[in-house]
Amino acid sequence: MKRLKRDKRGVSNAIVVMLNLILIVVIVANVVLWSYQMNQFDWQRIQENTVISDVARITNSSWFVAQNEHMVNMGSRISGTYTDTQAIDGSFETFREGLITFEHGCAFKSSDTRVSTTSGIPVNDSEAVLNISLDTGSYIFIIYNAGNKEGSAEDQAGKGCAINVDGEDKAFSWQSPYAVDSADSVTVVWATFLSAGSHTIQGKFFANRAGYTVGIDTRQIMAYWFSTIVAEYVRSTVSITTTSSTPVDDTEAVLNITLDEDSVAFIIYNVGNKRGSLEPLEGKGITLNVDGSDIASKEWQSPYGNQDANSVTVVYATVLTIGSHTVKGRFFSLPGQTTTIDERQLIVFCFPANTITYGFTESTTSVSTDSGTPVDDTEAILNTTLTTSSDSLIIYVGGNSYGATENREGKGILVNVDGADESNSSSWQAPHSWDFADSVISLWNKQLAAGSHTIQGRFSSNLGSLKPTVTISHRQLLILAFPKSSANYRLDLNGVFAVDVSIYPLDYIQTIEIKLGYRADDAGEKWYLKAYNWSSSAFSENGFNSTGGHTPTTGWDYYTVNLTDQWGSYVTNNGTTYVKVADEGADSTQTTIDIDFLAVRVVIDGTKFTFQNKGSLTSHLVSLWVNNSTHHQRYDVNIFVNSGHIMYYIRGDISLPNKPYVVKVVTERGNTAVFSSH
Ligand SMILES: [Ca+2]
Ligand SMILES: [Ca+2]
Numbered sequence: 001m002k003r004l005k006r007d008k009r010g011v012s013n014a015i016v017v018m019l020n021l022i023l024i025v026v027i028v029a030n031v032v033l034w035s036y037q038m039n040q041f042d043w044q045r046i047q048e049n050t051v052i053s054d055v056a057r058i059t060n061s062s063w064f065v066a067q068n069e070h071m072v073n074m075g076s077r078i079s080g081t082y083t084d085t086q087a088i089d090g091s092f093e094t095f096r097e098g099l100i101t102f103e104h105g106c107a108f109k110s111s112d113t114r115v116s117t118t119s120g121i122p123v124n125d126s127e128a129v130l131n132i133s134l135d136t137g138s139y140i141f142i143i144y145n146a147g148n149k150e151g152s153a154e155d156q157a158g159k160g161c162a163i164n165v166d167g168e169d170k171a172f173s174w175q176s177p178y179a180v181d182s183a184d185s186v187t188v189v190w191a192t193f194l195s196a197g198s199h200t201i202q203g204k205f206f207a208n209r210a211g212y213t214v215g216i217d218t219r220q221i222m223a224y225w226f227s228t229i230v231a232e233y234v235r236s237t238v239s240i241t242t243t244s245s246t247p248v249d250d251t252e253a254v255l256n257i258t259l260d261e262d263s264v265a266f267i268i269y270n271v272g273n274k275r276g277s278l279e280p281l282e283g284k285g286i287t288l289n290v291d292g293s294d295i296a297s298k299e300w301q302s303p304y305g306n307q308d309a310n311s312v313t314v315v316y317a318t319v320l321t322i323g324s325h326t327v328k329g330r331f332f333s334l335p336g337q338t339t340t341i342d343e344r345q346l347i348v349f350c351f352p353a354n355t356i357t358y359g360f361t362e363s364t365t366s367v368s369t370d371s372g373t374p375v376d377d378t379e380a381i382l383n384t385t386l387t388t389s390s391d392s393l394i395i396y397v398g399g400n401s402y403g404a405t406e407n408r409e410g411k412g413i414l415v416n417v418d419g420a421d422e423s424n425s426s427s428w429q430a431p432h433s434w435d436f437a438d439s440v441i442s443l444w445n446k447q448l449a450a451g452s453h454t455i456q457g458r459f460s461s462n463l464g465s466l467k468p469t470v471t472i473s474h475r476q477l478l479i480l481a482f483p484k485s486s487a488n489y490r491l492d493l494n495g496v497f498a499v500d501v502s503i504y505p506l507d508y509i510q511t512i513e514i515k516l517g518y519r520a521d522d523a524g525e526k527w528y529l530k531a532y533n534w535s536s537s538a539f540s541e542n543g544f545n546s547t548g549g550h551t552p553t554t555g556w557d558y559y560t561v562n563l564t565d566q567w568g569s570y571v572t573n574n575g576t577t578y579v580k581v582a583d584e585g586a587d588s589t590q591t592t593i594d595i596d597f598l599a600v601r602v603v604i605d606g607t608k609f610t611f612q613n614k615g616s617l618t619s620h621l622v623s624l625w626v627n628n629s630t631h632h633q634r635y636d637v638n639i640f641v642n643s644g645h646i647m648y649y650i651r652g653d654i655s656l657p658n659k660p661y662v663v664k665v666v667t668e669r670g671n672t673a674v675f676s677s678h
C-alpha cells in the first residue's frame with residue numbers, strides 16, 4: 001500500500017518536471033522567435049535607405065494635353081491625330097477651313113393696289129402673297145405692314161391684320177385711326193422654324209367692327225430665312241395691363257440668347273390690343289431692354305377712342321458679344337391710365353458678325369414738317385458700304401410721343417434709297433386727336449450693289465384741316481445687308497483638357513495658361529484661343545491677358561495666353577477645361593493650319609521633391625516636414641518608392657519658406673531622410 005503510494009508520488013513528480021521542461025522550451029522558443037523578429041525589423045529598418053535628393057520650387061505644372069480627338073465644329077481635319085498635338089516635336093495635326101453654310105433666302109412684295117373688306121374674320125390681302133421654297137429647314141422672319149391713307153374708306157374702329165403660313169393664321173395685330181376715313185396702318189411680325197420645301201405666306205386683314213369697311217392702299221410683305229443662325233422668338237396672346245408711366249416688363253416678351261460668337265442681333269417687338277380691351281385715349285408706349293438697359297428710343301401709338309384697337313412696333317440692331325444675353329419687351333401708359341397688350345411678338349435673329357453688313361440709328365431729336373410731300377427726317381440717315389451685292393432689309397419707324405405737335409390726321413413715312421423715294425414703302429397713321437401719340441413703320445427690301453449707299457427716312461403730313469404740322473420725336477432706322485454670294489471659310493475646333501487637381505488643388509492654382517504651336521498657310525486672318533466659360537456657358541476670351549487673337553507669320557508660331565484671375569470660370573472642380581482654336585471669321589481664303597502643340601498648364605507656387613530609394617526594400621513615406629527658423633509644417637503623405645527608383649513628388653499646395661530650410665521625410669519604419677537647403 002505504502003509503496004504504491006510512494007510510486008504514485010514518484011509519477012506525480014516526474015509529471016511536474018516534464019511540465020516545467022515544456023514551459024521552459026516554450027518560453028525559450030518564444031524568446032528566440034521574438035528575438036528573430038526583432039532582428040528582422042531592425043534589419044529591414046537598417047536596410048531602408050531612401051534619401052531626398054532635391055527640393056525645388058516650381059511655378060507651373062507640366063502641360064496637360066488633349067485627352068481625345070478635337071471636335072471640329074467648322075472646317076475639317078485633314079491629317080494627323082490629337083496625339084500629334086501633345087508635344088512640340090514637328091509632328092502635327094492638320095485642319096482646313098470649310099465653307100460655312102450660313103445662307104439666307106428672302107422674298108418680298110409691295111403693292112399699292114387697294115383692297116377692302118367688311119369681314120370681321122381675316123380675309124386674304126390678294127396683293128400680299130409670297131410663295132417660297134426652302135432648300136433646307138430654316139428659321140424664318142416674316143413682317144407684313146398694311147395701311148390706308150387719309151381719305152380712303154376706313155371704319156373708325158380700324159382694322160386687324162394677320163400673317164398666315166401654309167393656311168394657318170399665326171399672328172395678329174390691330175389699329176384704329178383718328179376718325180372715319182383717316183390713315184390707319186397695321187404691322188404684324190412672326191418667326192418660326194420652317195422645314196425644307198414649299199410654303200405659302202399670306203397677309204390677311206379684317207374689320208375690327210364686322211360690317212364696316214376697312215381697306216389697304218399700300219402694303220409690304222417680307223420673309224427672310226436662314227439655315228444656321230441663333231434665332232429666339234416668342235408670340236404670346238396672354239393679356240397684360242399696366243398703369244405705369246415708366247416702362248415695365250411685358251413678362252410675356254423675354255428672350256434669353258446664348259451666342260458662341262460675336263453676332264449682329266436684329267430685334268423687333270410688336271404689341272397690340274384689340275377693340276374692347278382697356279386702352280386710354282393717349283394709347284401706349286413701348287421700348288426694348290437689352291441686358292438690363294432700355295434702348296435710347298421708344299415708340300407710341302394712340303387709338304380712335306377709349307378701348308379701341310391700338311398697336312405699336314419698335315426695332316433695334318446691335319452687336320451682341322459672345323455669351324448670354326437677355327432681351328425684353330417693355331411697355332408703359334400715362335399715369336393712372338390702363339393700357340393693354342393682348343398680343344405681342346418679340347423676335348431676335350443673330351447673324352455671325354463678319355457675315356453681314358448692318359447699319360442702325362436711333363434718335364430722340366424732334367423733327368417736324370407741315371409739308372404734304374415727303375421731306376427728310378434729318379435724324380434718320382445711314383451711309384452703308386457693301387463689299388458685295390447684298391439683299392438689303394430696311395425698316396424705318398417714325399413716331400411722336402403724347403404732347404408733340406401732331407396733326408390729328410397724322411403722318412406718312414417712306415424709305416429713300418440713294419436719293420430715290422420708294423413710294424411703295426409708304427405707310428400712314430393717325431393719332432387719337434391733335435398732339436396725341438402717332439407712329440408709323442415703313443418697310444423695304446432691295447438688292448443693293450457693292451459700293452456706298454445712303455438710306456434715309458422721310459415723312460409728310462396727312463394734312464387735313466387746321467394744324468397740318470406733324471412730328472417725329474423718336475425713330476429707328478436699320479439696314480441689314482446679306483451678301484448674295486461670298487466664299488465664307490471658317491475653322492473652329494475644340495478639345496478637352498484635364499488639369500490634375502489631385503496634384504494641383506484648385507485652392508492653390510494662380511492661373512491657367514494655354515499654349516498653341518501652329519502654322520497657318522496664309523496671314524490673312526487672326527487665330528484665336530478661347531476657353532469654355534462654365535459660368536456663362538459659352539466659349540470666351542473674357543478676362544484673358546491677351547484677347548484679340550494672334551496674327552500668323554506662316555512659319556511656326558507660338559501663341560500663349562493666360563486666364564489671369566478669371567481662370568476659375570474656365571475650369572470645373574474636377575479640372576476639366578475645354579479649349580477652342582478658331583479663325584477670325586468668314587473670309588474668302590481657305591486657310592489650312594498645322595497644329596504642333598496645344599495644351600494647358602497651371603501656374604502655382606508649389607514644390608517638387610525628388611526621392612531616391614537607394615536601399616533594397618520598398619519605402620513607404622508617411623509624413624513630410626518643411627521647417628525653417630520660423631516655419632514648421634507637417635504634411636501627411638502616402639508615397640511608396642520602389643527599391644532603386646527615383647520619384648518626383650509635386651505638391652501644388654506646399655510653398656517653400658525662406659532659406660535656409662530643412663525638409664524631412666519619415667518612413668513607416670521610422671527612418672527619417674533630411675534635406676537642407678543652402
Ligand atoms: Ca476664316
Ligand atoms: Ca481664311
Ligand SMILES: [Ca+2]
Pocket residue numbers: 084085086087088089090091092595596597
Ligand atoms: Ca507635335
